[in-house]
Amino acid sequence: MPNRLATLLPFPRLxxxxxxxxxxxxxxHVLAGPHATREADAVRRVLAALPWPSAxxxxxxxxxxxxxxxxxxxxxxxGLPAEGYRLRxxxxxxxxxxxxxxxxxxxxxxxxxxxPDEAWRAAPIDHAAPQTIPCAEIEDAPALKWRGAxxxxxxxxxxxxxxxxxxxxxxxxxLNRLHLHLTDDQGWRIESRGHPKLHEIGxxxxxxxxxxxxxxxxxxxxxxxxxxxxxxxINGYAAERMITxxxxxxxxxxxxxxxxxxxxxxxxxGTRELTVATDWGIFPQIMSPLPGTLDVLAGLFGxxxxxxxxxxxxxxxxECVLTDWEADPRIRDYQHELRLPSPVALHAYFLRQVxxxxxxxxxxxxxxxxxxxxxxxxxxGLRPDTVVMAxxxxxxxxxxxxxxYDVVAAPTEWTYFDYSQAKDDREPTSIGGLIRxxxxxxxxxxxxxxxxxxxxxxxxxxxxxxxxYIADSRMLDYMTFPRACAFAxxxxxxxxxxxxxxxxxxxxxxxxxxxxxxEYRPLNGPHPWQQRNPA
Ligand code: ACM
Numbered sequence: 297m298p299n300r301l302a303t304l305l306p307f308p309r310l311x312x313x314x315x316x317x318x319x320x321x322x323x324x325h326v327l328a329g330p331h332a333t334r335e336a337d338a339v340r341r342v343l344a345a346l347p348w349p350s351a352x353x354x355x356x357x358x359x360x361x362x363x364x365x366x367x368x369x370x371x372x373x374x375g376l377p378a379e380g381y382r383l384r385x386x387x388x389x390x391x392x393x394x395x396x397x398x399x400x401x402x403x404x405x406x407x408x409x410x411x412p413d414e415a416w417r418a419a420p421i422d423h424a425a426p427q428t429i430p431c432a433e434i435e436d437a438p439a440l441k442w443r444g445a446x447x448x449x450x451x452x453x454x455x456x457x458x459x460x461x462x463x464x465x466x467x468x469x470x471l472n473r474l475h476l477h478l479t480d481d482q483g484w485r486i487e488s489r490g491h492p493k494l495h496e497i498g499x500x501x502x503x504x505x506x507x508x509x510x511x512x513x514x515x516x517x518x519x520x521x522x523x524x525x526x527x528x529x530i531n532g533y534a535a536e537r538m539i540t541x542x543x544x545x546x547x548x549x550x551x552x553x554x555x556x557x558x559x560x561x562x563x564x565x566g567t568r569e570l571t572v573a574t575d576w577g578i579f580p581q582i583m584s585p586l587p588g589t590l591d592v593l594a595g596l597f598g599x600x601x602x603x604x605x606x607x608x609x610x611x612x613x614x615e616c617v618l619t620d621w622e623a624d625p626r627i628r629d630y631q632h633e634l635r636l637p638s639p640v641a642l643h644a645y646f647l648r649q650v651x652x653x654x655x656x657x658x659x660x661x662x663x664x665x666x667x668x669x670x671x672x673x674x675x676x677g678l679r680p681d682t683v684v685m686a687x688x689x690x691x692x693x694x695x696x697x698x699x700x701y702d703v704v705a706a707p708t709e710w711t712y713f714d715y716s717q718a719k720d721d722r723e724p725t726s727i728g729g730l731i732r733x734x735x736x737x738x739x740x741x742x743x744x745x746x747x748x749x750x751x752x753x754x755x756x757x758x759x760x761x762x763x764x765y766i767a768d769s770r771m772l773d774y775m776t777f778p779r780a781c782a783f784a785x786x787x788x789x790x791x792x793x794x795x796x797x798x799x800x801x802x803x804x805x806x807x808x809x810x811x812x813x814x815e816y817r818p819l820n821g822p823h824p825w826q827q828r829n830p831a
Contacts, residue, residue: 300410301432303804305781306470306788308406308436316387317428320411321366322348329371335400336370339392341536342404343368346411347420348427368392370400379472379538380437383407385429398538399437402470406434409808416468416811439790440741442704442756444473444542445780450480450553451576452763453499453520454772460533462772465814467537469784474534475542475610475758478522478600481552481573481581486545487523490595491558495521498553498572505575505764507725513574518767527603542663543604545597546612547650548583548643555581561589563620563627576764580617585646586630594653601658608683609654613647614665637674644672651679663704669696685758687712694746697753705757710739713779714762717817722827724774725765733802733819734795736782742790759783770815774826777809777816778802 301313326343328336368390376382376395381403384391390407394400408415410429414422445466447454454462463474478485484498500519506512522530531541555562555570562570563584570581583589597609618639621627631642651662663683670692672678683702686693690707697703705711708729715729741757759780766772781802785793802819809816817826 299430300804301430303801304406304409305801305805306438306785307793307801308434310433310435312433314385314431314433316431318385318387318390318431319366320407320427320429323364324366324368325364326368326370329369332370332372332394332400334397335372335392335394338397338401338538339368339370339404342401342408346408346415346427347417348423365389370394377437378441380435381406383432383434383436385410385431385433387431390429395437398472401467401538402436403434405468405470406436408468409805413807413811416808438470438788440756440787442473442758443471443784443787444475444704444706444756444758445471446475446477446706446758446760448477448480448761448763449485449522450477450483450763452518452767453483453485454763454769455520456522456526456530458769458772459530461769462776463530463534463537463539465777465780465812467539468808468812469781470788471780471784472538473540473542473756473758475544476530477544477546477610477762479544479546479553480550481579482576483519483521483572484553484557485521486527486596486600487521488596488599489524490599491592493557494554494596496557498557501572501574503574504767508576508728508765511575524599524603527600531604531606540608541604541606542608542610543600543606544610544612544663545593545600546610546614547593548585548589548612548646549578549614549616550612551583552579552581554583558592561592564624567620567623578615578617580619582616582618582620584624584627585621585642586626590649590653593650594657597654597658601660607660608663609658609660610663610685611647611650611654611668612665613643613668613671614687616643616667616671618643636676640671641674641676644668644674644678645676647671647682648676648679651682655679655681666692666696669699669701683755687760690743693754694743694750697746697750701753702755703753704755705741706760707739710736711757711759711783712762713759713775714764714766717775717779718821720821722822724771724822724826724828726775727762727764731779733779733782734799736779737786737793737795737798739783739786740792741786757783757787773815774817774822777814778806778819781805781809 365388370392373393379398381399382393392403488494499521621639654660666686669684684696714727715731716726
């Protein structure tokens with residue numbers, strides 16, 4: 297048996313190998329110590345998903361002084377860091393101590409990685425295979441509390457089962473946030489009972505841009521949306537896997553799908569075509585910032601947060617072309633009434649109003665792309681509890697942190713997984729750029745040259761999958777993995793990971809992904825069927 301302790305991904309803080317093996321079998325019970333019922337349940341949930349009838353999900357939460365051999369004992373230890381765990385694997389027992397259910401869940405994910413790759417399958421292929429894990433002591437906790445993944449379901453819609461599978465894969469990598477980009481120019485993906493035209497009109501387009509250079513289009517309708525019940529289900533499924541869903545309803549730009557359904561909300565009405573976009577880019581059609589827009593948005597956020605009672609809500613704020621605000625006399629007057637010096641300042645003011653509404657009505661904290669922060673330079677500041685998602689790089693992340701905002705690092709240079717994975721004509725069409733897996737490994741989310749105060753404001757990091765050129769779940773796998781594995785390693789460690797060490801672990805880890813049916817990009821380049829179609 298290869299030393300599976302050396303293949304753990306993300307790699308734990310401390311691993312001490314010991315001799316012997318623990319047999320995980322049909323007689324293994326998961327037992328909860330005092331007040332550790334939720335932690336034991338979290339362990340059972342992971343082990344119940346194993347393909348063998350081992351480690352049964354037997355709900356035995358009675359504390360026993362003397363346990364049978366082969367049991368897994370789960371205890372609460374409030375002295376451990378949040379999401380942290382201590383795992384002692386002996387030949388007769390496994391002891392898990394965890395600070396919270398997430399820590400216990402991650403201990404069980406570690407156990408799953410210590411089993412043969414078959415543990416990542418949905419059904420056993422060899423009933424007789426010994427399900428043993430090597431004896432060891434492991435101490436572990438994440439460096440970053442926000443270890444996020446962003447999925448754009450607006451440019452291409454991904455059916456609910458694809459999202460659930462994506463969540464499951466994030467959880468196996470100990471990632472804990474799913475930022476769902478639910479609205480954009482090319483699609484609106486949220487059922488609305490108050491404004492059904494949003495999902496009736498905004499959720500589909502007659503055809504889509506296929507390639508960039510030269511620009512070509514397909515001839516196929518594309519669309520889909522999640523019902524509010526679907527969103528509640530996605531949220532519940534994620535919560536069971538210790539993942540917080542962060543829904544994004546983007547304002548005031550990237551709004552063509554909304555405006556196609558609700559044209560009265562457009563700035564400079566009557567001057568532009570208001571249809572769901574069929575090509576990719578940044579468009580001047582944006583929402584008006586007048587009070588009527590806020591009223592409609594309050595209703596829409598209310599529906600969304602009814603389904604996903606999120607504590608963090610992303611409100612967008614990026615790539616906002618403000619020409620239609622300047623062109624609209626109502627909006628110019630409004631800006632002057634508010635004594636704001638510019639449309640950019642009005643942009644900041646508008647984001648603050650939305651954030652105030654979310655805080656007051658729903659107790660939610662807003663998140664913005666970093667333009668939300670940079671647009672405050674000439675006017676209203678952001679609501680102080682707004683979280684800035686810094687995509688333009690670590691310098692704007694530092695400035696936002698120094699200005700006192702909590703920041704999530706999401707820099708294009710290392711975390712944009714819509715970028716190409718190699719400079720090679722065989723790579724499928726992408727948005728451009730280059731981010732190799734080894735580049736992700738070189739990402740240091742918390743720069744040591746920042747002040748201590750600024751470092752403390754950096755609550756985590758996130759990778760982004762924008763889906764202009766990712767039309768289906770197969771391409772989603774290809775663009776996400778194995779870069780997401782490298783990201784998980786970095787986010788857990790809070791610092792860059794040497795590529796040589798990660799590469800060895802990754803080669804072993806790809807066996808797990810393969811067992812789970814993930815169509816990752818092989819380290820030496822795409823399979824023939826993953827290559828770009830000849831132009
Ligand atoms: C972004 O990539 N426009 C946030």
